[in-house]
Amino acid sequence: MQRITVLTADVIASRSAQQAVGALSTAVTEIVHTDLVVPFTLSRGDEIQGVLRGWLTAPEIIRILRWRCRPLDLRIGIGLGTFIGELGNNPWALTGTAFFRAREALDRLNGQRRPGTTLVSGGPGEYDELVNAHMHLIDTIQGAWTDGQWQAVMSYEAVGTYAAAGRELGVAAQNVQKRCKAARWPEIRQAEQALGAAGRLLMTILG
Numbered sequence: 001m002q003r004i005t006v007l008t009a010d011v012i013a014s015r016s017a018q019q020a021v022g023a024l025s026t027a028v029t030e031i032v033h034t035d036l037v038v039p040f041t042l043s044r045g046d047e048i049q050g051v052l053r054g055w056l057t058a059p060e061i062i063r064i065l066r067w068r069c070r071p072l073d074l075r076i077g078i079g080l081g082t083f084i085g086e087l088g089n090n091p092w093a094l095t096g097t098a099f100f101r102a103r104e105a106l107d108r109l110n111g112q113r114r115p116g117t118t119l120v121s122g123g124p125g126e127y128d129e130l131v132n133a134h135m136h137l138i139d140t141i142q143g144a145w146t147d148g149q150w151q152a153v154m155s156y157e158a159v160g161t162y163a164a165a166g167r168e169l170g171v172a173a174q175n176v177q178k179r180c181k182a183a184r185w186p187e188i189r190q191a192e193q194a195l196g197a198a199g200r201l202l203m204t205i206l207g
Contacts, residue, residue: 002053002082002083003053003054003055003080003081003082003203004037004051004052004053004054004055004080004081004082004083004096004098005051005052005053005054005055005056005057005078005079005080005098005199006049006050006051006052006078006079006080006081006083006091006098006099006101006102007040007048007049007050007051007052007061007062007065007076007077007078007102008047008048008049008076008077008078008079008099008102008103008105008106009047009048009049009065009069009074009075009076009077009106010046010047010048010074010075010106011024011046011047011048011069011072011073011074012072012073012074012075012112012113012114012115013073013113024042024046024048024069024072025041025042027068027069028040028041028042028048028050028065028068028069029041029042030068031050031061031064031065031068033052033058033061033064034058035052035053035054035057035058035061036050036051036052036061037051037052037053037087038050038051038087038088038089038090038091038094039089039091040065040091041089041090041091041092043092048065048069048074049091049092049102050065050091051083051087051091051094051098054199054200054203055080055121055199055200055202055203056078056080056119056131056195056196056198056199057196057199057200057203058196059192059195059196059199060192060196062076062078062117062135063138063142063188063192064154066115066142067150067154070147070150073114073115074115075106075109075112075115075116075117076106076109076115076116076117076118077102077103077104077105077106077107077108077109077117077118077119077120078101078102078105078117078118078119078120079097079098079099079100079101079102079103079104079105079119079120079121080098080101080119080120080121080122080123080199080202081096081097081098081099081100081101081121081122082096082097082098083095083096083097083098083099084096097122101120101121101122102120104120105118105119105120106118108120114143115139115142115143116136116139117135117136117138117139118132118135119131119132119135121202123202123206124202127198127202130198131195131198134191134194134195135195137191138188138191138192141183141184141187141188142183142188145183146179148179149179149180149182149183150183151169151179152165152169152175152176152179152180152183152185153179153180153183153185153188155168155169155176156176156180156185157189161173162174162176162177162180
């Protein structure tokens with residue numbers, strides 16, 4: 001039994017942002033992560049799906065997906081479980097509990113006009129409550145990020161120092177530091193790491 005995490009997302013107000021949606025397919029298929037076992041793929045013009053190994057052990061992929069889809073906003077459903085089929089390049093060809101739960105999670109966000117993230121694990125209810133509380137806080141903080149803060153956070157994470165990020169962005173290192181601080185990046189990263197640890201603990205508990 002191979003445990004997986006499925007992310008299923010839809011674009012908010014996609015009909016009013018057709019030009020941006022048109023470039024979305026390339027943006028999501030270029031996402032690379034060591035835990036991504038089936039790449040993100042666009043379907044129906046405004047739905048995105050990808051598969052990660054383990055049970056939400058790499059929650060930073062949610063932030064990466066939001067970054068690559070900007071300026072579009074996403075509702076994201078996360079499902080933990082197993083799958084039926086052969087892992088390949090098309091997540092829409094697979095099925096199983098992880099996919100059903102991701103769709104259930106996304107359905108819970110139906111009608112919401114702002115970015116949101118919800119998880120359904122099929123495991124202990126306390127785990128879902130813990131994860132979804134963290135997700136709500138992260139969504140609330142990230143929802144206020146400016147373009148400059150997004151750029152600073154993602155560049156700093158990629159290159160590892162404020163100086164290198166500043167050179168990449170063409171701004172002073174102090175400006176990168178200020179933007180990361182204003183974005184509450186240390187707290188966001190700590191929350192992501194805690195979610196990853198909780199996912200690994202869940203797999204250990206459930207054997």
